Amino acid sequence: MSERRIDAVAKATGIAKYSADIVLEGMAYAAATRSAYPSAVIESIDTSEAEKLEGVIGVFTAKDLPGGNLYGRRVMDVPILVADRVRWLGDRVAAVVATTREIAEKAAELVQVTYKELPAVTNADDAIAPNPVVIHEAPWDYKGAVAKPEMGPNIQALEIHGSKEKAEQALSKAAHTIEATYYTPGDHQGYIEPQACVVDYKQDGSLRIWATNKSPYRLREQIGLVFGLDPKRIEIMPVVLGGDFGGKGAPGEVPLCTALSILTKRPIKMALRYNEDLLATDGRHASKIKVKLGIDKEGHFVGGTFEALLDGGAYAGFKPVPTVNLHGIVDAAIAYRMPEFYVESKIVYTNNQPKGHMRAPGSPQAAFAFESALDELGKKSGLGPIKIREMNLLDDGEVNAYGDKWLEYRGKQVLALATNQPKEVEVPKGWLYGEGIAIYARSMPAVPKTSLRLTMQEDGKVVVEVPIPENGAGGQTVVREMIRTGLGIESDKIEVRQVSTSSLPTDAGVGGSRVSLGVTVAVANAIKAWKERPAGTNSVEVTTNEESDGPSGAYCAQLARVAVDPETGQLKVLEIISAVDVAEIVNEKAHQMQIDGGAVMGFGFAVMEDLLEDDARVWAQSMGEFKLPNMADLPKLTTVLLRGGKGVGPNNIKSVGELANCGTGAAIANAVTDATGVRIRRLPIKAEAIYSGMREGNN
Template sequence: MTLKFVGQRTARMEGPDKVTGAAMYAADYVLPDMLWGRILRSPYPHARIVRIDTAAARALPGVHAVVTGAQFPCYAGRAIRDHAVLAVDKVRFVGDRVAAVAATTRDIAEQALALIDVEYEELPAVFDVDTATAPGAPAVHEQPKSYAGAFSHPQEPNLPNVCAYMRWEHGELDAGFAAADRVFEHTFHTPTEHHGYLEPHAVLARVAADGRAEVWASNKSPYMLRAQLAACFGVEPTTIKLHNLHIGGDFGGKGSQMEAPVAYLLARESGRPVKLVMSYTEELMAANTRHAARIDIKTGVRNDGTLTAMQVHIKFNGGAYGAYKPLPSLNLHGADQAASCYRVPAIDIHSTVVYTNTLPGGHMRSPGAPQTIFAVEAQFDLMARALGMDPAAFRLKNVLQPGDASPTGAQWPTVRAQQTLEAALRESGYHERRGKEPNVGFGIAMYERGVVGGDSSCKLELAPDGRVTVLLPIGDPGQGTFTAVQQFVGETLNVPPASVQIRLADTDGLPFDFGVGGCRTTYAIGQTVLQAVAALREKLAPMAAEVLGCAVDALAWEGSSAHSDGRSVTLLQLAASAGETVSAQVYQKLGLFPDAPDTNFTAQVAEVAVDPETGQVTVRRITSAHDVGTIVNPEGHQGQIEGGMLMGLGLAVMSEHRMEDGKPVALHLGDYKIPCIADIPELRTVLLERDEGPGPFNCGPIAEAANVPAPAAIANAVADAIGAAVMELPVSAERVYALLQHTRRPRAA
């Protein structure tokens, strides 16, 4: 099929507003009589609140509300509501919310916080998954299964501080290990990581005397936030209107309620609009993060490199609360993808999310996958070297072939894992260049990713002058949905994409939408928009049939025209004759996962150089090969790939949100390291397009494809360069130097 607009390099429609400052973000909104809200946070990782005295704060001129958890014991969360809006009896991490104030200025609000006197009784705390799950460990939550939305698995282990547990098993594990010539067991660790989005969380709330509320928030899922606020405060969702806004970066971090419940409560109690804007110190102290993880893997393999069985135990550090995890199972997508690009006849995956007295873990760009893939791919390299095999040959021997099921039993219609891996190896020069320079290493990793769905809605309007407007229920944190919608509508109606206007609806303006995330927006919103085009044509069909003098079922639609017996009439002509705007609204109920699951493969090869004197790692090149469907916008598509690779590079070599006794060490971005322009290596991309894909015009996912395998590929490249196993991320200069010193120690006689 020849496409006119889909597949063309298209300018981002919201780009000019964002680069000129015209775009309005949550922190930019101001309402008459608005107050400023501020939050008093815990200095302790675990403590009982003995007493709170707010009298001096309430007496401060300019203060209009002071609220505590004892007054308002409300609990919020995406799936499980285990995080009190303000601590009711205990604080569970450094940065936990203790009290909040609303005042006429931000400075007065800060003064009021300083006047609140809190007496704490410190309690024993747990900071890592091993300590938290040890017998007799201090309980982060006394009765974690008592919270609304708590999840229990029938096979859940009897351990302290379990937030959630999931298990995936397929094949005969004992037989698989019995068939192995060798069995390898290793343990890997990955760190807590912050998203590093540009826009800190902000929220503005107004609650009227009749209880109706309006909220402007840095949130990518307004309908979900509306439901969370309603459940938290025991009101009907229809009493709360969420305004859809521009979002300044997300990567998973803008999907939770964050401080919206606090702003709602302050606005309700003060009777005035209240705005809360987190500083970046607060972001690093209190915002949800990527989960740190401990991954234990036991793998059986024959002497020729054939995998026979794998058992994976993952413990994710969930932090103090599960409230920031959206899935009802409270677990992380990605754990189930262990070795999913390879043939493993028998697999048993255990994933446990553990409560600790640290920052609450949330979703961050394929939330559990970088951790899992790093461990699996690092162990593959260790096994290959132990067997005397090249790491590439080991993977090529085990990579999925057409017709193979995934290790957990998924049967995908198209499997192009080997072609994708071979393309990455070829483009990177792996076979020709590896081993040719001292202290230079090459590493490989693979990932596969499908789309998710979730209910969606939109409205299409055709004005008498021919203008086409699409009303959408979600914002665009940067993935390019608005532009893709313009291209879809332009392609379907044969109008220039730039002429298609996009307008954001608030939650009163359209039915429910699941929100941005999980590689769903182009897939789900795209389908919904095409359904709206079909509904608009159906609405105009009687008018077109009358003009053409034919029956409705004799009409044929092509682009922007209806045809019958050699005659045609355009939508523009129909709209003009209608004399008013014609609209079609669609609400599409999509399952969270497509009925016919498909996936796309990614293979990456990293090349690094290591300074043997300092341990400094320089990433020279990342080659990323992608099995893709139709590319809607090549410019945006490539941006997703390169941005993902750089985010993966951050986790690989520098982005570690370190804690000391539960307190974040870095409290500003000068100390918390993310890649900058000076860190960008040569980036090479290979695209293997195919005519199949789950989305409109056969498009597929790309947003989370490049960031997941990059940490594993880079870590394996470092291990290749220094001749030592890398078992922990990030591979900072300090860690690499320690590994080099260990390998240089003289052997005992």
């Protein structure tokens, strides 16, 4: 039985401390002056009016910076303060330090900048058109770059899997093919806590940082690189994160505040207003994905091509992975037996908001495109949505399109579960009813990298120190559960404590659906070390960096039930059924919330979320315009767990955090087609699009 989460009391009573709650002695506040144009050359900056405002401590521009000016999660192409050329509206051109946040924000508006406007690239297609406006002259020169001159201008990353020639050859022999292009918009992670940080630089060269950041060990390396500091002298302090979903992995305003703390010799706090967070952080890439799939007479895949063009925005520095690409795009066919599959994932520079990671990077876009196309092919071939999936889902013992043989494949079982649930929803009178299915599969991370320390106090209490930030998913509660069962002691005798980066050697950060796996390995090692500890010691420390079992992965099948008003095209999602492939569950409630929260996020992506990016601007300028699902918007959420799977690690688990938010868009779009005959190939799904489709007989 799971016991309640360890942070429940602190969060329910308001005493949990988040970055914005941190106040230090002598602290000053920072605000940034951001670019007025998406593409321009700075001709002059006049800070005199801002400096005159009472309470202003200093106004700084690129020439004042004490260290390097470029940072990034891998590609170091993001300027702390722009010296010459701005590339998007979120670029910082000056920064103010003042005695209060309000004064800093007001002074930032008083900085006078004259620009010479340049033409802007406002969408991904224009970035790769012949003779485009070149956004970075030599992107391959940035530290960490994966772009190469031979890729041509405006490329952040290009990842190719398979052979296009072979795939097209296979497709030419197909009995049925589908070719279509699908679009998804730029999205924001929608965490409710805007990004914030407090940075305290001491004259001895040490640095303490409290930040809305989920990868503390990476953050200290990133800051060390920019300022030439030894990462060991940078201490990332434990603090609670108010949501993440991929958005709290970048350095945020920490590089700027580090510079400002060095310059002003004070602790510096900067907290974004949510409006600024929507404009100036790094959400989900808008996508345009051209899909071609083919099947033989019986319905087996013969091959497919999957060409994704992703709008990476002004900088590549918000993607941490070695390829700088989005794994979800390349993995588009991972659930199926697919003989010849060609994927091209091209991320381009534009003058739009730079994009980063959001809950299963690339997967919601890829699943929308692939699972919609598969449905179209099911319809065209007469096989229907269920049969065409059954024909092609992998069976145990098979090798997937990427050359991996998972421990098991349970796609067929979750598909059957999702499609066999009783229909208990009520369809509004006169409305059209439809059902749609989508499958998503995700591989498990292979190498859990973390550390922890276990100490027995004199009063018999076990203190477990962990380096894992709590972003809400419940990683620290999972540690407590594991220690409780592993050592056979009561919950109230266990205290899990997040410590700073100076207290434990390493952690990979929260993300990639890897936390539970990482901690289960680390805790198992710690328990073993504890049991074997030399007499007289009361503390053991372990570092984990070993290959787990596998390869393995998990499946999720989602069925959406929808109703459409034939008069207006209004869409009502009645129910989302998520059938989820699981092994052992460490904490039932936390596990369920990952599924519910994921399904609701997928629902939001499908029907309402949109940064409304156009003309190089984010037009969703507040949470009034950027819509997130609220409680009244909810469809009925049904979860069916397919238990008994073969998991990985000492606790036999499968990851769950990024399973239920990926297929939802396609499931709902497929249900709309089932209800109305109208095929929607662009998210979010609008009543207007359904209505005009019904009028014009689009299908």
